[in-house]
Amino acid sequence: MAKITASVFTSHVPAIGAAIDLGKTTEPYWQPLFKGYEWSKQWLKDNPPDVVILVFNDHATAFSLDMIPTFAIGTAEAYQPADEGWGPRPVPVVQGHAELAAHIAHSVIQQDFDLTIVNKMDVDHGLTVPLSLMCGQPEAWPCPVIPFAVNVVQYPVPSGQRCFNLGKAIRKAVESYDENLNVQIWGTGGMSHQLQGPRAGLINPVFDNAFLDQLISDPAALAAKPHIDYVREAGSEGIELVMWLIARGAMSDVAYDAADLDAAKAHSVKVKHRFYHVPASNTAVGHLILENS
Amino acid sequence: MAKITASVFTSHVPAIGAAIDLGKTTEPYWQPLFKGYEWSKQWLKDNPPDVVILVFNDHATAFSLDMIPTFAIGTAEAYQPADEGWGPRPVPVVQGHAELAAHIAHSVIQQDFDLTIVNKMDVDHGLTVPLSLMCGQPEAWPCPVIPFAVNVVQYPVPSGQRCFNLGKAIRKAVESYDENLNVQIWGTGGMSHQLQGPRAGLINPVFDNAFLDQLISDPAALAAKPHIDYVREAGSEGIELVMWLIARGAMSDVAYDAADLDAAKAHSVKVKHRFYHVPASNTAVGHLILENS
Amino acid sequence: MPGTIIFDAEQSRKGYHLNQFCMSLMKAENRERFKADEMAYLNEWPMTQEQKNAVLARDLNRCMATGGNIYFLAKIGATDGKSFQQMAGSMTGMTEDEYRAMMLAGGRSVEGNRFVGEDGDAQAQHQPQGQSSQKGKR
Amino acid sequence: MPGTIIFDAEQSRKGYHLNQFCMSLMKAENRERFKADEMAYLNEWPMTQEQKNAVLARDLNRCMATGGNIYFLAKIGATDGKSFQQMAGSMTGMTEDEYRAMMLAGGRSVEGNRFVGEDGDAQAQHQPQGQSSQKGKR
């Protein structure tokens, strides 16, 4: 059966993509940030997944105001890097995993998550920057990717609790897939940042680090955090952090339901890597790698 | 506050729209069918709603295979009748109710239904034929309509139980809207029909009438019916009937949750009208009007 | 179930371009272009040859077997000025009159047509239905 | 919260055409057309005059007040070759250098900026921020 072996969490700032694409990673401004991902790139080489489920949000790229899906799963064969206005990033086409994606869609919808199924989508920096951070600049991405898009642009956005429960449902879906696949789930976006108005530039390292602590040790409690706390403490775009709860909810130490509590207790997650840096453009950058025991 | 006062259930066969548009309603083939809606047209005039929430499915019109939302709510100001290949139906533009729709979207998403919000959509026979059946051929439709689209085209489609629970959530949402509005909810599609393959033309009046009986008297039990039963007994397109459970779940005799059981028991629904006819084109036509006590 | 295809993600993948071609026929100008030169129009779409042939032959059963969905395929029928009843009937082997008469008489019975291998009129051993099959047998 | 607009259905309705105009700038040919004659391009969209003026002036705060969302508005900045940092900074009244220096020093503090009426630098009584405001005060 397929299995989720690890989760990766990272911010997905567009300027990071630009720094990579323009060869600026060793400049003094950027060098400390990329240093924080060196270990991670080696780890990914040493622990190559068969598929990555990449949770991200679209930034008014694939989804206009005409249709705003709360949750959307990509079941296409491939996804083109989007032109967000600066021209498309010079990165490889993202290959999908249509079969596993369709299986997950089927299973998760039957678990009462009302997904939108997407067969054509250009992917923006929300998806490609995490790939660049973790893989560098390869000719082709090392494995197929299933894009999983979450609406965090127009309110109401899904609650932390809903996201956390969705993660559980995704794990159940993956574990019911017949083929032996090593699956990773990545949660992206955040950490604290605000891109609008007189409060633009807000950064809250106390909040961010407490979020990382709790994401590791007590994600079920973290899932109860209301939206207003994210926006107030981590800036209007800090709300992206709810997406990290999807990836965290898919780890095997999280009980699927009350009946599953003992099984979940038998598992634990190992923190393989943790990194925090301010700033990247307007944003605090957080990064975490967790492995299932 | 706004209140759901009644629910209307009806098939939405394209040929019915064509019969109306081409002035064939008094022909021998069509006359018995339209006779069954005469009472309903008068009832609607006597009980004019301020808004209709119209649950229907898109038939590969507004939604291609590029994006397939499980549940989509229309929050636009207006919706154009679609060109499904025969040219657009000569019927009025459908005016939306953007404010109530946005309120419902907000409330229902917070109740853990992962809606897709739609601001631009042409509406096909699934939405316009019920309006024609209930309103005839007016210059303008008598009230604003909130389109609520359900995926019953590509599997997995939502379960009957999920649809029934969604109806409950919609009622809760409507009742939390400040303005005094008389709201009706219409469930459309079905009844038994199959449009494909050597089994095309399947009609099952025994199933259909048992469905109507149970929809009235025990919808909670009906909600447990699995998809396979619909497809086997009512034909591959009979699955559209799950949408009727959304409208039924929004009636006030249905308990929102265990705590709400007594309140629900204090309410009842009155069957105002019931009609069944075979055939309209490939389809058995069912029709029901229920009022909240 | 006999004579029934469930349109799921796998069918959807198989039929993606066929179905998207069908949706393009919702624009009047595309219907005109298609009618003017069907093959040329079809060649603009990355469909399989089998799918194109099925469209050209208006063989809806073949279209469905190669991933088509009836709500999409209906756009071809609409372009031809056909009704849903004509389209559905065309998949049974019955003539238009036969199919219409069956519907007027209450439609196809579910008896014998619930499971593959029963003896209803939708079962494989009774295909094609209607006069065409009777002619074949004689 | 001070200096913060929540983009909800109401904002979305208000800003629908403004935001859809922004998305049109994701096509290179539209960016060229917009740059060649901004007013003519804007007039193709049913936006309010206030929205058009805000776009012409690149006043992102005004754009947001009239229903714009920053992820959509970013396409205007991209068309101008601006980074997200330049766009965000432009809404504070700070110069580019000032804003960049603030970010390098750890960003804007949340202290005093959690609730309207506190005394943080994002509060109304401290607008606009940076040198421009200081010049104004002298």
Ligand SMILES: [Fe+3]
């Ligand atoms: Fe983001």
Ligand SMILES: [Fe+3]
């Ligand atoms: Fe239908």
